[in-house]
Amino acid sequence: QVQLQESGPRLVKPSETLSVTCTVSGDSISTKYWSWIRQPAGKGLEWIGRVHGSDNTIYNPSLKSRVTMSVDTSKNQFSLRLNSVTAADTAVYYCARGGGGSYYEYWGQGTLVTVSS
């Protein structure tokens, strides 16, 4: 079955870059869309953007200036980088299968990234 697993540093300093990677098993990332979604503690869900296996990307306009997404088809992974982070970027970061025009049936378990000095 399709499984997604996030990994990356759990603590990032303000003004630095947050990096999270999603490893996919049970599916090939090459031909599908993959999204990043985040959720601050006790709050709702925010779509960050999506990447296709061909490395085509679309970002949420609210974060576009700070976000970069990429794929590594050799490792069946895709990644998120968010620069110039502040405490407001502290959240659980989820990866999910699907693009901007999609519902999300498969999710990673989420990784909490805290921005703090």
Place this chain on the structure above:
Amino acid sequence: EIVLTQSPGSLSLSPGERATLSCRASQSIAGSYLAWYQQKPGQAPRLLIYGASSRATGIPDRFSGSGSGTDFTFTISRLEPEDFAVYYCQQYGSTPPTFGQGTKVEIK
């Protein structure tokens, strides 16, 4: 972007009762591209409904969805103990996809 407003913010019910949740969009959602998710503490959201009314794989038929345009409804016909959770709606008819703020279904 489309803003989704869920109501009520919380619902206090007993097992066996019916739960009715609302999701209203700031503009019409193309193709009724609306989904519903269940989220329990410490877990990722779980897809329940897509296309406003289609149940996802393995979802019991006590969960149902309806609506079109700007007004959508999610119903749990008879609450089971495992149904107490937070429920989110999500529109994917336009980019960026957006989520409602959630409705918490609590045990009375």
